[in-house]
Amino acid sequence: MKGINRARTGLAGVVATFTVLALAACGGGSDTSGDGGDGGDEGGSDLIRVGFSQLGAESGWRTANTESVKESLSEDAGFDLTFVDAQQKQENQIKALRDFVAQDVDVIAFSPVIETGWDEVLQEIKDSGIPVVLVDRTVDTTVDDPFVTWIGADFKAEGTTAGEWVAENAPDAKIFELQGTLGSGAQVDREEGFGEVVGEQIIGKASGNFTRAEGKTAVEAALQAYPDMTMIFTHNDDMGLGAIEAIEAAGKVPGKDIQIVSVDGVRDGLQALVDKKFNYVVECNPVFGDQLAELITKVADGEDVPKETIVIDKAFDQTITQADVDARAY
Ligand code: GZL
Numbered sequence: 001m002k003g004i005n006r007a008r009t010g011l012a013g014v015v016a017t018f019t020v021l022a023l024a025a026c027g028g029g030s031d032t033s034g035d036g037g038d039g040g041d042e043g044g045s046d047l048i049r050v051g052f053s054q055l056g057a058e059s060g061w062r063t064a065n066t067e068s069v070k071e072s073l074s075e076d077a078g079f080d081l082t083f084v085d086a087q088q089k090q091e092n093q094i095k096a097l098r099d100f101v102a103q104d105v106d107v108i109a110f111s112p113v114i115e116t117g118w119d120e121v122l123q124e125i126k127d128s129g130i131p132v133v134l135v136d137r138t139v140d141t142t143v144d145d146p147f148v149t150w151i152g153a154d155f156k157a158e159g160t161t162a163g164e165w166v167a168e169n170a171p172d173a174k175i176f177e178l179q180g181t182l183g184s185g186a187q188v189d190r191e192e193g194f195g196e197v198v199g200e201q202i203i204g205k206a207s208g209n210f211t212r213a214e215g216k217t218a219v220e221a222a223l224q225a226y227p228d229m230t231m232i233f234t235h236n237d238d239m240g241l242g243a244i245e246a247i248e249a250a251g252k253v254p255g256k257d258i259q260i261v262s263v264d265g266v267r268d269g270l271q272a273l274v275d276k277k278f279n280y281v282v283e284c285n286p287v288f289g290d291q292l293a294e295l296i297t298k299v300a301d302g303e304d305v306p307k308e309t310i311v312i313d314k315a316f317d318q319t320i321t322q323a324d325v326d327a328r329a330y
Helices: 060-072 090-102 119-128 155-169 185-201 212-225 237-249 267-274 289-300 322-326
Strands: 048-054 079-085 107-110 132-135 149-153 175-179 202-207 231-234 259-264 280-283 308-311 315-317
Touching: 048 060, 048 090, 048 289, 060 079, 060 237, 060 267, 060 289, 079 090, 090 107, 090 119, 107 289, 132 289, 149 155, 149 289, 155 185, 155 231, 155 259, 155 280, 155 315, 175 185, 175 212, 175 237, 185 202, 202 212, 212 231, 212 237, 231 237, 237 259, 237 267, 259 267, 267 280, 267 315, 267 322
Parallel strands: 048 079, 048 107, 107 132, 132 149, 149 308, 175 202, 175 231, 231 259, 259 280
Antiparallel strands: 280 315
16 A cells, blocks of 8 residues: 555645645754653653654765754654664664664654555554654555645656656757656656656666665766766755766766756755756755644644645756745745
């Protein structure tokens, strides 16, 4: 069972901007995250004890998401947060989830590094009665009704929006697709959305695992394998920034000889757009800590919550200004 049945959300163009989420700065408060904090200290009895397994720190997007989550799930805001970084390893996430069950937290939240491989631990969590809030990435599991609610972006719509820009602006481009972590919801759905629009223009694909270094390595190889490439569609900005390094090392001009279409919209990615090294960026907003805190509070209180909350984003082309980039929250 695919983790969610996403409502089709056509992503807004460059002009229209709206999101489901308030982008206000999140509440302050001390960060009680740690490697298994003991929680429950004096006065801690009325805090909502949350176990959060974050998949890693692989990208600017993830860093911004982690900051938002920690700021919103603070002790001042009423949470006792145990935050564990899995360094992009599923086995580390599964261990953390089992630890949260052993600690009998009130709510478990996690962003699954890939979609599959969770059946056993999700069944254990279900048997424990601890509610699960799925964050960002999606799961594909045989466990019935494995989580109470999911919050994140419509990855397929992001791929579609990127493809629509290419169809409109570069219909003859020969595209190399630089993919995120293979088997992750973001990679699977962005590939699907993009491929449905301009699949016949794609001449090659490889994964850069959402990291800058691996993105650079993948593009160094692709430049050898596909010398006629004229565009890269990268599943995130960090890999796209690695691609810029590889393209320049090969004596070519990013944004001109090889255009780059990206997803995320972190500051470094939008700076590349201002610098004309990226050509188009589809935003994927990581700053939803406040909305997540609201969902977790309702779940802890046994209140009804929507099955999914979609973060609706915008997209940027090279008309973006330095002032726009400087004003960005992340
Ligand atoms: C998207 C998120 C992806 C980002 C990458 O919501 O899961 O993971 O696009 C990050 O930057 O690594």
